[in-house]
Amino acid sequence: MxxxxxxxxxxxxxxxxxxxxxxxxxxxxxxxxxxxxxxxxxxxxxxxxxxxxxxxxxxxxxxxxxxxxxxxxxxxxxxxxxxxxxxxxxxxxxxxxxxxxxxxxxxxxxxxxxxxxxxxxxxxPQDLSVFEDEPVPSEAKAAVKDANAALFDAVIEMRKIKIGWLVVLDSAFDLEHAEINYVALQSCLGSYAFTQARLAPSAVGEAIFSRVYHPFSSTPEDFVCGAAHCSMVPYWLSQSASARLPPKEGGWTHSTPLKSLQGGPRQGMLAVRWDKEKGLVALAxxxxxxxxxxxxx
Structure with a gap:
């Protein structure tokens, strides 16, 4: 059949x-x-x-x-x-x-x-583990440094999430064109979601940009990762992180929709929003x- x-x-x-x-x-x-x-x-x-x-x-x-x-x-x-x-x-x-x-x-x-x-x-389903203050092991930090030393220097913070690690980068770092050695990321278990605010967005108007790696997967770079956005979107729409997003009339709240661009050589665009009351992250x-x-x- x-x-x-x-x-x-x-x-x-x-x-x-x-x-x-x-x-x-x-x-x-x-x-x-x-x-x-x-x-x-x-x-x-x-x-x-x-x-x-x-x-x-x-x-x-x-x-x-x-x-x-x-x-x-x-x-x-x-x-x-x-x-x-x-x-x-x-x-x-x-x-x-x-x-x-x-x-x-x-x-x-x-x-x-x-x-x-x-x-x-x-x-x-949303992933709120990003807000827990779980210590980041030295092995995870070393893996990021070995993957790209300049990227490591641009790290603002690393946070534990369900799929691995959310790595927040300074907006000035060129994440889109960075060469990331995913083999180096294999030294510490988990996926790595690298993300940054886009203060100078492209023509599509994205507020955040990301690249996601599953270093042990048959496809190491995930061109668009829904699971990563389940923690990434609540993180960026939280009161502390939203201050680093591009200026927006009326400001950013947890219910404000935003555009997210993900990927290196191959890219995808998402319109995302956080339904905090229902515990969901919507991806369009x-x-x-x-x-x-x-x-x-």
Missing amino acids: SLEFRITDAFTSTAFGGNPAALVLLPADHPRRDDTDFLLSVAREFNQPMTAFLTAKDAGDEPKYAIRWFTGLQEYPLCGHASLAAAALCFSELNSTARRVQLEAAACILTADKLDDGSIEIAL GSARIVMKGEVLV
Whole structure:
């Protein structure tokens, strides 16, 4: 039984930008639907940053899909960019009249909304561990210094987050074009989210810029990382950090939307907001389907 697939670039309107994901339509009656080893093998064959498997559950006004996320190495409990890509496929091809779709995973249920401007917004659980005063081990600091000494000199602070470390940099440092030795980051476990305020934003008007590395991953640089934004957005919209953002009429509050640009050679743009009361970080962006075909095994 063959399986339809799409390769979709998330958080971009331009082909070959943003963060790519493979999307595989997995029928409920497929004989290997629950075969994790098979799904992992398919993901490994695609060799994309993430592969998502979608199974239709309810085709009503608010369609529901079961979703699982895999890299070529393991299954993940959550992936933001592949979820936005999956929602884009639902809205563009599978349920073209729907305005909302639910993606149901083992550990969570994500809601994706189609906005009036055509972009898609997904809401992920916030990560407030960024506000805990957990000491940063010397090994993590040394890893950053070995990855790029000039970058280390620009560090304002490092904070522990769920996926690893949030590394806040001075705005004057050229993070966008920096050469970061991700192998050096392997000396201390965890991912590294490098972020800075953009006092001189580009034409797209971003307020923050970031690059994220998972040094042990098959794709070390994460071109657009939803999980990192779950801690990054609350951090930047907190009272202390927002003072370093570009000036804004009326000032910044925790509910103020902002634009975030992420990536080095390949970049994605997000419109983000923090729903502090609901404990969610909302990420909005576009997606572009660039390939389609069939898995023939």
